[in-house]
Amino acid sequence: MIIQTYPDQESLSRAAAExxxxxxxxxxxxxxxxxxxxxxxxxxRRTYEILAQPPFREQVDWEHLHVFWGDERCxxxxxxxxxxxxxxxxxxxxxxxxxxxxxxxxxKPNPVAGAREYEILLRKFCAGTPPCLDLVFLxxxxxxxxxxxxxxxxxxxxxxxxxxxxxxxxxxxxxxxxTPAFLNQARVVAFLVAGAAKAKALQxxxxxxxxxxxxxxxxxxxxxxxxxxxxxxxxxxxxx
Ligand code: 6PG
Numbered sequence: 001m002i003i004q005t006y007p008d009q010e011s012l013s014r015a016a017a018e019x020x021x022x023x024x025x026x027x028x029x030x031x032x033x034x035x036x037x038x039x040x041x042x043x044x045r046r047t048y049e050i051l052a053q054p055p056f057r058e059q060v061d062w063e064h065l066h067v068f069w070g071d072e073r074c075x076x077x078x079x080x081x082x083x084x085x086x087x088x089x090x091x092x093x094x095x096x097x098x099x100x101x102x103x104x105x106x107x108k109p110n111p112v113a114g115a116r117e118y119e120i121l122l123r124k125f126c127a128g129t130p131p132c133l134d135l136v137f138l139x140x141x142x143x144x145x146x147x148x149x150x151x152x153x154x155x156x157x158x159x160x161x162x163x164x165x166x167x168x169x170x171x172x173x174x175x176x177x178x179t180p181a182f183l184n185q186a187r188v189v190a191f192l193v194a195g196a197a198k199a200k201a202l203q204x205x206x207x208x209x210x211x212x213x214x215x216x217x218x219x220x221x222x223x224x225x226x227x228x229x230x231x232x233x234x235x236x237x238x239x240x
Pocket of ligand 1: 039040041042043044070071072073083138139140141142145146147148
């Protein structure tokens, strides 16, 4: 596990873009393909914007990139809460990435069917043994959730499926999420965590007792890969 602290969200976001570019270059050189699963929420937006601008725009071999998502809210595509909408507007609409290589999660005809469809897509893409997905970006919620793996939800404990449909009562929102069983098959997982509001959750996840039902982010640890925590100084404020 590698924990890197940055002075502010801008330098954290730039570091995340540099990690993406490094991983992309290595993956394309070794395997002529690079696959990433994107985090939703607000934190990764700046990283996506930086990847859409020079030098990264020219540096990355977009032709070989496959884009997946770690989770999605079950809302219409143009809804401001959509994770795919945020990534397209901040980044994907501004780089020469073939639409056939962008794989958004759908909740149609219903979240359970959407989750199963996405699992079929992932199993086809990952045919064969792990590792699969070169890079996964994840965020951290103030309650210790990651992707749409929320405290005390059975999805976090699912060892068989790679995706799950989740209902979040507090948000009256259905979601589809990748599960730790799949996320932990990645070559690199990078959490991006910024802001003082995350300091308590970050300290508990990284330095508190292991309590994966209450803190699902503690379940994330790639079996054959590397785990990065890219955090800004505010989020690291309670780390010993
Ligand atoms: C989502 C995300 C979620 C997010 C955290 C942090 O769809 O909501 O996948 O896990 O990463 O809630 O969100 P912020 O970056 O907005 O703080």
